Amino acid sequence: MADKKRIDEPTGTETVGHEWDGIEELDTPMPRWWLWTLYATIIWGIGYTVLYPAWPGITGYTKGVLGWSSEQEFRDEIAAATERRAPVLRALASTPIERLPDDSELLQFAIAGGESAFKQYCVQCHGSGAAGFTGYPNLNDDEWLWGGDIKAIEFTIVHGIRNPDHDDTRYSQMPAFGRDGIFSPEEVTDVSNYVRVISGQEEKSESAARGAALFAQQCVACHGADGQGDREQGAPNLTDAIWLYGGDAESIRNTVHNSRSGVMPRFGERLDPVTIKMLAAYVHSLGGGENYVEVAADPEVEVDERP
Amino acid sequence: MNAPDTLDEPPLQLYEKRKSVFPQAVDGTFRRLKWAIMAVTLAIYYVTPWIRWDRGPYAPDQAVLVDLANRRFYMFGIEIWPQEFYYIVGLLVMAGIGLFLVTSAVGRAWCGYACPQTVWTDLFQHVERFVDGDRNAQIRLQRAPWGPGKIARRLFKWSIWLVIAFATGGAWIFYFADAPTLAQDFLTGNAAFVAYATVGVLTATTFIFGGFLREQVCIYMCPWPRIQSAMLDENSLIVTYKEWRGEPRAKGLKKARGPDEPFGDCIDCMKCVSVCPTGIDIREGPQIGCITCALCIDACDKVMDQIGRPRGLIDYATLEGQEREREGKPALSPLKTLLRPRTLLYFGIWAGIGLAMLFTLGTRSRIDIAAAHDRNPPYVQMSDGTVRNDFTLKVSNMQARPRQMEIGLVGLDDAVMWRRGGSRDIAGRTLTVDLPADSVKPVKVFVVGPDSALGRRDFAFSVRALDEEGGADSVKVHFAGPGDGS
Numbered sequence: 001m002a003d004k005k006r007i008d009e010p011t012g013t014e015t016v017g018h019e020w021d022g023i024e025e026l027d028t029p030m031p032r033w034w035l036w037t038l039y040a041t042i043i044w045g046i047g048y049t050v051l052y053p054a055w056p057g058i059t060g061y062t063k064g065v066l067g068w069s070s071e072q073e074f075r076d077e078i079a080a081a082t083e084r085r086a087p088v089l090r091a092l093a094s095t096p097i098e099r100l101p102d103d104s105e106l107l108q109f110a111i112a113g114g115e116s117a118f119k120q121y122c123v124q125c126h127g128s129g130a131a132g133f134t135g136y137p138n139l140n141d142d143e144w145l146w147g148g149d150i151k152a153i154e155f156t157i158v159h160g161i162r163n164p165d166h167d168d169t170r171y172s173q174m175p176a177f178g179r180d181g182i183f184s185p186e187e188v189t190d191v192s193n194y195v196r197v198i199s200g201q202e203e204k205s206e207s208a209a210r211g212a213a214l215f216a217q218q219c220v221a222c223h224g225a226d227g228q229g230d231r232e233q234g235a236p237n238l239t240d241a242i243w244l245y246g247g248d249a250e251s252i253r254n255t256v257h258n259s260r261s262g263v264m265p266r267f268g269e270r271l272d273p274v275t276i277k278m279l280a281a282y283v284h285s286l287g288g289g290e291n292y293v294e295v296a297a298d299p300e301v302e303v304d305e306r307p
Numbered sequence: 308m309n310a311p312d313t314l315d316e317p318p319l320q321l322y323e324k325r326k327s328v329f330p331q332a333v334d335g336t337f338r339r340l341k342w343a344i345m346a347v348t349l350a351i352y353y354v355t356p357w358i359r360w361d362r363g364p365y366a367p368d369q370a371v372l373v374d375l376a377n378r379r380f381y382m383f384g385i386e387i388w389p390q391e392f393y394y395i396v397g398l399l400v401m402a403g404i405g406l407f408l409v410t411s412a413v414g415r416a417w418c419g420y421a422c423p424q425t426v427w428t429d430l431f432q433h434v435e436r437f438v439d440g441d442r443n444a445q446i447r448l449q450r451a452p453w454g455p456g457k458i459a460r461r462l463f464k465w466s467i468w469l470v471i472a473f474a475t476g477g478a479w480i481f482y483f484a485d486a487p488t489l490a491q492d493f494l495t496g497n498a499a500f501v502a503y504a505t506v507g508v509l510t511a512t513t514f515i516f517g518g519f520l521r522e523q524v525c526i527y528m529c530p531w532p533r534i535q536s537a538m539l540d541e542n543s544l545i546v547t548y549k550e551w552r553g554e555p556r557a558k559g560l561k562k563a564r565g566p567d568e569p570f571g572d573c574i575d576c577m578k579c580v581s582v583c584p585t586g587i588d589i590r591e592g593p594q595i596g597c598i599t600c601a602l603c604i605d606a607c608d609k610v611m612d613q614i615g616r617p618r619g620l621i622d623y624a625t626l627e628g629q630e631r632e633r634e635g636k637p638a639l640s641p642l643k644t645l646l647r648p649r650t651l652l653y654f655g656i657w658a659g660i661g662l663a664m665l666f667t668l669g670t671r672s673r674i675d676i677a678a679a680h681d682r683n684p685p686y687v688q689m690s691d692g693t694v695r696n697d698f699t700l701k702v703s704n705m706q707a708r709p710r711q712m713e714i715g716l717v718g719l720d721d722a723v724m725w726r727r728g729g730s731r732d733i734a735g736r737t738l739t740v741d742l743p744a745d746s747v748k749p750v751k752v753f754v755v756g757p758d759s760a761l762g763r764r765d766f767a768f769s770v771r772a773l774d775e776e777g778g779a780d781s782v783k784v785h786f787a788g789p790g791d792g793s
Binding site: 129241 | 321322323324325520523527681683684687688689690691692695697727728730731753
């Protein structure tokens with residue numbers, strides 16, 4: 001492009017010298033104060049890099065004369081938040097778990113705290129929505145193997161299930177009826193069919209009738225005469241619609257043959273009592289929580305009586 | 308060696324020094340109009356936050372309040388929640404269309420009279436005249452070397468400017484908090500840091516923009532004059548110099564007038580230039596620096612009166628009207644100038660948005676229910692074969708008084724529900740909730756429907772107020788189960 005700078009007549013301003021199909025561009029000078037704003041930003045920049053962390057070095061960076069750091073700010077905020085929460089945490093620590101539902105505000109706090117602790121310690125097995133997976137119970141429903149009142153839930157969290165190195169843990173063991181030769185494969189099928197009948201999934205049959213007799217011999221000790229289970233032994237109710245390991249014929253046969261014995265770690269030694277209370281409150285709030293009844297269902301007592 | 312042939316050219320100026328403007332005082336119709344508009348706009352700005360408006364014990368009693376902390380916007384009888392932000396958007400759209408309307412009807416009236424930059428610059432210039440004297444005295448003082456007298460005058464002027472600037476920045480924050488409380492906190496040092504920072508920044512910008520940058524803001528910073536250039540047409544009212552009447556201009560009155568010596572009416576007295584707050588010469592034609600404040604009309608009319616020529620050498624006129632006047636045709640009636648398809652279209656859009664907003668404001672409900680299906684898990688199999696769905700409801704009481712409301716199930720005839728903290732034993736088809744004034748309450752509910760085999764079923768949550776005034780809302784949701792694959 002030809003360099004044809006010229007003074008534009010109406011404005012008295014020089015053009016930049018380029019022409020596109022007769023269109024020219026004016027080289028309008030910037031106002032001088034605009035330059036001052038550039039100098040001002042430079043001065044600001046120098047001040048900023050002196051006051052705040054700025055220049056990277058080989059092993060570190062300049063810290064700035066104010067000594068500010070985002071990490072310290074974060075720590076201060078956490079400390080302030082912890083301090084604000086302290087009175088509530090003290091109240092939680094001094095409230096017996098079974099009295100927690102009486103204090104609605106404290107309960108709300110505990111549920112919220114429990115929800116975030118749940119996301120950290122429990123979701124690996126029970127899922128982020130506490131809906132569980134096969135073999136890991138759904139905590140939203142109303143079926144509880146070891147008790148669903150808030151105190152029983154706390155006990156389970158503290159002592160875990162089937163921790164062999166812990167005396168107070170929830171413990172029971174179902175025999176592997178098929179594998180250990182207690183039942184023949186046909187008998188396993190018969191018992192399984194009977195379980196399908198009492199849970200309303202199958203019509204009565206000869207096989208089921210044979211299974212009923214076997215059930216009466218071998219299973220009632222834990223699952224009860226009518227198959228409704230026993231929470232003292234963590235024996236599930238076989239007549240309802242909830243199946244931890246699946247309710248279809250194959251899954252039930254598998255369970256009878258191999259037995260099941262899920263394990264849950266105990267958290268009493270890993271978490272502080274307040275966090276455990278909050279976890280219990282959260283799990284209890286998921287929709288299936290049962291009311292705590294004095295005396296009748298004190299898990300501490302039950303556990304002590306266990307042989 | 309050839310000598311460079313560019314030596315004769317002037318050195319390239321990358322930056323342009325601001326040419327100081329010392330507008331002369333002037334009196335006349337438009338000056339008085341500017342006074343009136345300045346008084347009204349400043350009064351609106353300073354007084355509005357102090358107007359009280361009784362909303363009962365549960366809401367602030369400030370007529371206009373932008374309550375950022377609680378996310379509420381109050382404007383007299385109207386309270387706007389964040390989810391109703393479309394009203395604010397509507398207002399902004401109306402303001403935009405309103406500018407178009409005003410521009411197409413009366414030109415850059417906004418720039419000339421109502422723009423804060425214009426109003427505050429005008430105010431600062433009056434202070435300047437009060438301290439330094441009129442145009443000539445100001446120029447003399449500007450050229451004078453720095454001495455005690457000049458320093459004293461400058462400090463005095465800047466002090467007054469600073470007081471005005473501080474009052475301007477100070478008034479702004481009162482729109483965002485209870486004005487009397489904030490004023491007390493501010494003066495006793497108890498206000499939030501952001502209040503002091505805001506006042507500080509606005510004081511500085513007012514002081515700099517009104518005292519020093521002035522017309523530079525209009526010419527270099529503001530996008531509006533550029534947009535205006537595209538909006539004006541031959542039917543827009545602009546301040547214009549009637550070149551056909553004024554030219555050829557001649558200095559002074561002594562020039563002879565006659566058929567042989569065709570001098571125009573302009574006596575080149577430069578009054579129009581000296582009163583101009585942006586320092587332009589209107590006789591060069593419409594230009595971006597002209598904010599159409601019409602002070603040059605006042606100045607020129609006075610001169611025309613003195614030399615016995617008709618007023619209106621510089622006039623508010625459309626380009627088309629000017630053309631007609633030159634050709635001796637009768638002027639169009641102002642009504643005809645105003646009522647053009649373009650202005651009518653702008654007005655139609657503007658009024659349409661306004662009416663639509665008024666209608667929705669008048670008929671909007673102050674009760675709201677929203678439902679979020681808790682999808683993790685989507686449903687819960689219950690031991691007795693039923694299926695449970697969990698929902699988090701958000702019930703809004705948008706009135707400034709506590710109300711009791713009833714949440715109910717609509718459809719899903721076989722279902723019951725209970726709140727978190729309750730139990731299935733006391734489940735029912737309705738729940739009663741107490742809602743504090745002006746609040747949203749989250750309510751977690753468990754809904755149990757009996758048949759797990761059924762697929763997705765639609766139903767709704769309803770809410771109705773249990774007091775005499777009543778009012779209701781509902782929200783459609785669906786019930787998930789093992790049968791619907793969700």
